[in-house]
Amino acid sequence: MITVEEALATVLEHTIQSTSVSCSLTAATGKVLQEDIYADRDFPPFDRVMMDGIGIEYASWEAGRRSFTICGVQLAGSPRRTLEDTETCLEVMTGAMLPERVDTIIPYEEVDIKEGIATISNDKIQRGKHIHPQGHDRKKAAKLLSRGTLIGPAEAALLATVGKKELLVSSMPKVALISTGDELVEVDEVPLPYQIRMSNSYALQSSLTGMGIEAQRFHLLDNKDILLAELTEIIASHDVLILSGGVSKGKKDHVPEVLAELGVEKRFHRVRQRPGKPFWFGTFGQDKAIFALPGNPASTFLCYYRYVLPWLWTSMGAVYRPLVAVLEQDFSFQKPLTCFLQVSLYLGEDGRLWARPKPGAGSGDLANLTENHGFLQLPAEKDTFRVGEVYPLVSYRPLPWS
Secondary structure, eight states: OBOHHHHHHHHHHTOOOOOEEEEEGGGOTTSBBOSOEEOSSOBSSSOEEOSSEEEEOHHHHHTTOOEEEEEEEEOTTSOOOBOOOTTEEEEEOTTOBOOBTOOEEEEGGGEEEETTEEEEOOSOOOTTTTEEOTTSSBOTTOEEEOTTOBOOHHHHHHHHHTTOSEEEEEOOOOEEEEEEOTTEEOTTSOOOTTOEEOOHHHHHHHHHHHTTOOOEEEEEOSOHHHHHHHHHHHHHHOSEEEEESOOSSSTTOOHHHHHHHTTOEEEEEOBSEESOTTOEEEEETTTEEEEEEOSSHHHHHHHIIIIIHHHHHHHTTOOOOOEEEEEOSOEEOOTTSEEEEEEEEEEOTTSOEEEEEOOTTSTTOHHHHTTOOEEEEEOTTOSEEOTTOEEEEEEOSOOOOO
């Protein structure tokens, strides 16, 4: 067996090179950017009004004037107006260009308006207040986004702002999700007493769909001839295979043997961890990867989120950034296996992410996964873990910020 650290390093050493493809902005969320993005103009592109109110020349207020005749309105989306003289003001709207000669904005809340005269009620006016200066945030030609950035809502807004209707993103790999096992039936079937409905492939498909990857699902029986025939075709038509089940030491666990006969190069089999010890990983040629995960739900979850997901993001050019969390209570585990402890998470008053152990009834306890947020990675060289200690976190659902 190899260590968790060795397994992850091996997986990431065998990523595949994603190509760049053109993508519309509306379809880009969840994809990885494959070009640098630069500002096509200043941010903001003009001196921008930040509050609804009136705009004046500060020197006039400084000289003692408190009432101003309203000479017009500067609306957002309208050409720039000019203040007529020091005795007048312009009503200004949020998002509008700052009028010529105006250098101070007073919000409506600090102004009394009667019969076209605006009287300032605040005695502490500041020059330049409520004005967003041109180029304050970013200058024209400044780099806004770097290649390898994962595109989310904020990035989509920025891309729209610079007019990127089409952009380059990483191509998505063709992924096959393969459940193995005679005991499995489809979700719309009524299982016999010795059968269960398949769930692992649906869990993985759900995660991949969230990344914009359309994965095909397959179910193969624990029959060596069937596995050989079906996997031959699946390998030929996909970039990535993620199998679930058939990798342990059972009499019908044929997956490792079949993959070897198909010419898949085994990189490792069995990792010094719990759950997920029988995890298998290999490559086929220079551009295909095969992950064979143990079939118990917690093992499948752990191996997918700890190894497969970082491999996918890295292959698509994104940067893998692990998380950490603080152990909420003491916990013991027999070494020398790395323990991936199921935990629920919450944000503590100290601003840190805390992990509450909820181990469940073992790797087959599917329901327990719904009550947790991830796995805390407890190192193999220890058997006692104390409250307040910080460990790596493998998260499989959104973090609870409230």
